[in-house]
Amino acid sequence: MALIVFMFFVLTPTILWSQGQLECGFNNDFFSPSYSAWYQKAVLESTKTNQNKRWTETRDTVLTIPVVFHFIYPPNNPSDKSLMAKIMAEINADFSRLNSDTINLRSIFKSRAANSKIRFVLVDKDEKGQASRGYTVRLNMLTFGKEPSQPFSASHKMKFDSCGGIAPWNTKKYLNIWVCNLMSPQSGKTYYAGFATVPKNAPHWSPIYYADSLIDGIVLDNSTYSNWNRSSILTHEIGHYLGLMHVSGDPPGGFFDSASMCTYDDSIFDTPRVLHQNYYTCDKSINSCIEPVNDFPDMLENFMDYTGDNCRNTFTKQQAFLMRYCLITLRPELPILDIKSKTKLADFSVNIYPNPNNGILHIDFKDSFSNNYSFVIYDCLGRNVLHSNIVNPNSVVNIESLSSGLYELAILREESEVIFRKSIYKD
Numbered sequence: 001m002a003l004i005v006f007m008f009f010v011l012t013p014t015i016l017w018s019q020g021q022l023e024c025g026f027n028n029d030f031f032s033p034s035y036s037a038w039y040q041k042a043v044l045e046s047t048k049t050n051q052n053k054r055w056t057e058t059r060d061t062v063l064t065i066p067v068v069f070h071f072i073y074p075p076n077n078p079s080d081k082s083l084m085a086k087i088m089a090e091i092n093a094d095f096s097r098l099n100s101d102t103i104n105l106r107s108i109f110k111s112r113a114a115n116s117k118i119r120f121v122l123v124d125k126d127e128k129g130q131a132s133r134g135y136t137v138r139l140n141m142l143t144f145g146k147e148p149s150q151p152f153s154a155s156h157k158m159k160f161d162s163c164g165g166i167a168p169w170n171t172k173k174y175l176n177i178w179v180c181n182l183m184s185p186q187s188g189k190t191y192y193a194g195f196a197t198v199p200k201n202a203p204h205w206s207p208i209y210y211a212d213s214l215i216d217g218i219v220l221d222n223s224t225y226s227n228w229n230r231s232s233i234l235t236h237e238i239g240h241y242l243g244l245m246h247v248s249g250d251p252p253g254g255f256f257d258s259a260s261m262c263t264y265d266d267s268i269f270d271t272p273r274v275l276h277q278n279y280y281t282c283d284k285s286i287n288s289c290i291e292p293v294n295d296f297p298d299m300l301e302n303f304m305d306y307t308g309d310n311c312r313n314t315f316t317k318q319q320a321f322l323m324r325y326c327l328i329t330l331r332p333e334l335p336i337l338d339i340k341s342k343t344k345l346a347d348f349s350v351n352i353y354p355n356p357n358n359g360i361l362h363i364d365f366k367d368s369f370s371n372n373y374s375f376v377i378y379d380c381l382g383r384n385v386l387h388s389n390i391v392n393p394n395s396v397v398n399i400e401s402l403s404s405g406l407y408e409l410a411i412l413r414e415e416s417e418v419i420f421r422k423s424i425y426k427d
């Protein structure tokens, strides 16, 4: 179980916010340059088709990802569910290079544009095989944003029942997309249009951003969702969810302050180097890094830049390659290769009591027990406050050290697959 570690947004955010546009929640200071070598290696290894049998077998297969939305909104202000069909059509077009604005890609880049052969389908059954409309709903007035100075772990409250959110469906088997209010309760400001978690062991990314299975997925601010016109934000976030970095390679110095940033790269061979993310511009004269050989201008059309809906329309072949590689090797249970083989999640029953609780918590398994189970308790800051293996079908856990409040307990199989979740209250 990867711990969620505190990180801070240290950029000069007023510069960004003055633009009046919101981008994704990943900023340049999230990344460590030392991981660049891993990434280069992974890209190279992914080209050796005998490295991974499954990768080889699925090379030309369309990979379909089941998607479920989770809406959290005030009782009198419902989200328009009919937008989901439009959104699904749009992301499918973007990942298939069937988006109408692909004609805006400059001819110099046309040979690099890719159909990723990755598709998305809204679920029509829930985890237990019952009919589903493809979404879940919770009504409340909560806002789930955070201040830039707060830890990244504070971004995930919408994913916990105990914090007013909605627990995800099995994150190894579904792409969970939360739509909620990302305004910060402290300042009343909204700093991000959305954000995503990256696959565990995704190359180049700092391990602190590897997805914990309790929080894995994508979050959109409800204004991003409800003002859907052409929103390349979700396509961009899915890029992160499938392991892509920004085209800038995310140098630690941030967006604006260093000429040396041309030495950073996303390690994707067919995206030209850029000085930094290009923030809401489509000025095609920009060539921020002169490459000594085979120089190309900044690829403003790339979905992993910050150039916005009027400009972004393309993934490159190497980006598509890496997304498919991450999907097959790091999210192996997610893509549906044969829709009939998607197995129904077995009912799993465990009794957790007393609840509320003032110190001694019982975890009793009603069904078959095996010793590959563990539990983890999270607080509403997304912090893992207690975790342990479960060695006995009738276990007793001491939670006296936890302060009073709501927590979320999850039971995991093999340290990573969440098979049961429950909100608990510590008196």
Ligand SMILES: [Zn+2]
Binding pocket: 024, 025, 026, 236, 240, 246
């Ligand atoms: Zn991003």
